[in-house]
Amino acid sequence: MIAAAALGFGGISRFEIQAGPFAPILHGFFFDTFAPLIILVIYAVARIIAVALLEPSDLALARFVTAPLAVAALLAAALYPTFGGIIARSAFFAGGMMFVEGVMLGAAWLVGIAFAAIIFGFVLGAGVILVRLGFAEPGRTRRARLATGLMRYAALVFAGLILLLPGQSGISFYGEWPVWPMEPGEAAALAGFSLIALAPHALIVRRHG
Numbered sequence: 001m002i003a004a005a006a007l008g009f010g011g012i013s014r015f016e017i018q019a020g021p022f023a024p025i026l027h028g029f030f031f032d033t034f035a036p037l038i039i040l041v042i043y044a045v046a047r048i049i050a051v052a053l054l055e056p057s058d059l060a061l062a063r064f065v066t067a068p069l070a071v072a073a074l075l076a077a078a079l080y081p082t083f084g085g086i087i088a089r090s091a092f093f094a095g096g097m098m099f100v101e102g103v104m105l106g107a108a109w110l111v112g113i114a115f116a117a118i119i120f121g122f123v124l125g126a127g128v129i130l131v132r133l134g135f136a137e138p139g140r141t142r143r144a145r146l147a148t149g150l151m152r153y154a155a156l157v158f159a160g161l162i163l164l165l166p167g168q169s170g171i172s173f174y175g176e177w178p179v180w181p182m183e184p185g186e187a188a189a190l191a192g193f194s195l196i197a198l199a200p201h202a203l204i205v206r207r208h209g
Contacts, residue, residue, distance in 0.1 A: 049071070
């Protein structure tokens, strides 16, 4: 939510980005279309860093190596060669193929988000496991872990749906961002949608680690 507010109230748009160091990454079709998903990338990086810094471990020194590797893998999957990375491109291909096969646009869009959540969730989960060099709550059964994993996945799908819903519904809650900076009301809308989108996953993390 803080990141969303900073993007909005800071007046950050495509123009400011193209004049800065992130110009080679934050541009193109996927950024213009799916820019709100940058909130998920920031959230995932913060999640990995929080595990590295806040969770006690006998192997804490190893995190000086594992945490940067986990963050680098996540950023590569989400931002290389440009915004969206392999995550958005694979999802766009999956949803696009469904649409070409005659599936309704709305259903194909859902398929794309669900596919993206699989890759994003795998990279994020693998990164957290790498930082910990193990699993949270080691005494849990395999069935319980599977159930929690499915809940995490559903929460990521929900987050993607909520963040992209304003643009897909035709209602410009975020204005013309990222082409133009957001007005204060539009920035507040992005912050609000971000809070709603990320709350389920954050609550699951708080409960199960």
